[in-house]
Amino acid sequence: MPLVALIPEPNAPVELREVPAPELEKNSALFNVEFSEVCGTDVYLQRGLLTGVPYPLVPGHVSVGRLSKIRGTLVDIEGREFREGDRVTFLDVHRTCHQCWYCLVAKATTRCPKRKVYGITYGLDDGLCGGWAEQIYLKPGTLCLRLDADAETFMAGGCALPTALHAIERADIAIGDTVLVLGSGPVGISGIILALMRGALKVFCIGAPAPRLEAASEAGADAVLNFEDHNLGERLEWVRERTGGRGADVTIEATGAPDAVVEAMRFTRDAGRVVVVGQYTDHGETSFNPHLDLNRKHLDVRGCWGSDFSHFHRAVQIVSDPLKSKAWASLKSRLARYSLAKANEALTAVAQGRVLKALIDPGQR
Ligand SMILES: [Zn+2]
Numbered sequence: 001m002p003l004v005a006l007i008p009e010p011n012a013p014v015e016l017r018e019v020p021a022p023e024l025e026k027n028s029a030l031f032n033v034e035f036s037e038v039c040g041t042d043v044y045l046q047r048g049l050l051t052g053v054p055y056p057l058v059p060g061h062v063s064v065g066r067l068s069k070i071r072g073t074l075v076d077i078e079g080r081e082f083r084e085g086d087r088v089t090f091l092d093v094h095r096t097c098h099q100c101w102y103c104l105v106a107k108a109t110t111r112c113p114k115r116k117v118y119g120i121t122y123g124l125d126d127g128l129c130g131g132w133a134e135q136i137y138l139k140p141g142t143l144c145l146r147l148d149a150d151a152e153t154f155m156a157g158g159c160a161l162p163t164a165l166h167a168i169e170r171a172d173i174a175i176g177d178t179v180l181v182l183g184s185g186p187v188g189i190s191g192i193i194l195a196l197m198r199g200a201l202k203v204f205c206i207g208a209p210a211p212r213l214e215a216a217s218e219a220g221a222d223a224v225l226n227f228e229d230h231n232l233g234e235r236l237e238w239v240r241e242r243t244g245g246r247g248a249d250v251t252i253e254a255t256g257a258p259d260a261v262v263e264a265m266r267f268t269r270d271a272g273r274v275v276v277v278g279q280y281t282d283h284g285e286t287s288f289n290p291h292l293d294l295n296r297k298h299l300d301v302r303g304c305w306g307s308d309f310s311h312f313h314r315a316v317q318i319v320s321d322p323l324k325s326k327a328w329a330s331l332k333s334r335l336a337r338y339s340l341a342k343a344n345e346a347l348t349a350v351a352q353g354r355v356l357k358a359l360i361d362p363g364q365r
């Protein structure tokens with residue numbers, strides 16, 4: 001019987017449980033987890049901050065592992081058949097319908113009302129659907145991606161990499177732009193690397209704590225500032241000093257703090273762009289001056305929710321490239337590994353920002 005670590009209800013500690021192995025439906029598979037992860041969203045799931053989440057919940061939406069059993073046929077995007085033993089990751093979003101108004105007219109599949117997410121909106125009652133487990137049941141229709149890359153390099157990006165890819169796409173960075181990233185967590189760090197890849201001349205980062213800012217510098221940030229040591233006025237001054245007094249061309253908010261959205265608007269130059277990616281879960285309200293902060297500045301403010309298959313596909317390709325993957329490979333030394341039994345410690349470490357990223361390693365006892 002596979003072992004899982006689950007959140008029984010909001011605000012309760014994680015528990016270990018053995019659950020029955022699933023019966024495989026046609027064109028489904030069993031996935032042996034090599035690594036899953038603990039991200040900011042998992043911290044908020046434990047606190048019950050996302051609606052539509054069924055508890056008990058086995059968290060862990062992005063994972064790497066091997067297909068241990070396949071029933072029927074499973075093919076990749078190129079039409080190549082998967083074999084038992086292949087190392088894969090899979091799109092955590094399942095059941096996007098490609099038939100509804102959002103999918104077909106708005107072309108915004110991340111807003112499809114039918115979509116379900118492994119480890120977030122699939123609970124234990126839906127089966128073995130989270131990565132904090134020895135095994136995951138890949139239901140029919142789950143999109144698998146072959147992973148030839150090093151598993152830990154992929155997980156150094158983890159769920160943050162497709163999310164950051166989506167944010168950078170929304171940011172529409174021009175060659176030579178100055179980009180400001182607010183937040184030095186995994187999304188912020190991958191955002192720095194990708195902004196440079198996309199052609200930014202310079203990327204600045206405001207975040208905390210110090211070890212995460214070191215990672216931001218290592219990832220290529222031109223300058224970093226610890227927001228805990230500087231008030232709003234000082235932070236604004238710091239940005240202006242580096243941007244000809246105007247503010248950043250593009251700012252990516254990747255913090256999770258509602259006030260950071262307003263700061264992002266204030267730190268951006270007139271007629272610049274702001275992408276909000278850090279508010280995946282509900283952290284409450286904030287206020288801003290519509291005239292001063294938005295309209296007179298002629299700002300373009302864009303939300304960015306989740307990610308789709310294209311972002312996953314590109315993420316896998318980038319981390320499989322020997323040159324392009326280097327920035328993530330060098331983050332591997334900053335990964336902390338936890339067994340299923342230590343999932344509570346992993347959550348605390350992520351909540352406190354003590355580790356850049358916590359991996360769940362079910363093979364570790
Ligand atoms: Zn749909």
Ligand SMILES: [Zn+2]
Nearest residue numbers: 039041159160
């Ligand atoms: Zn995540």
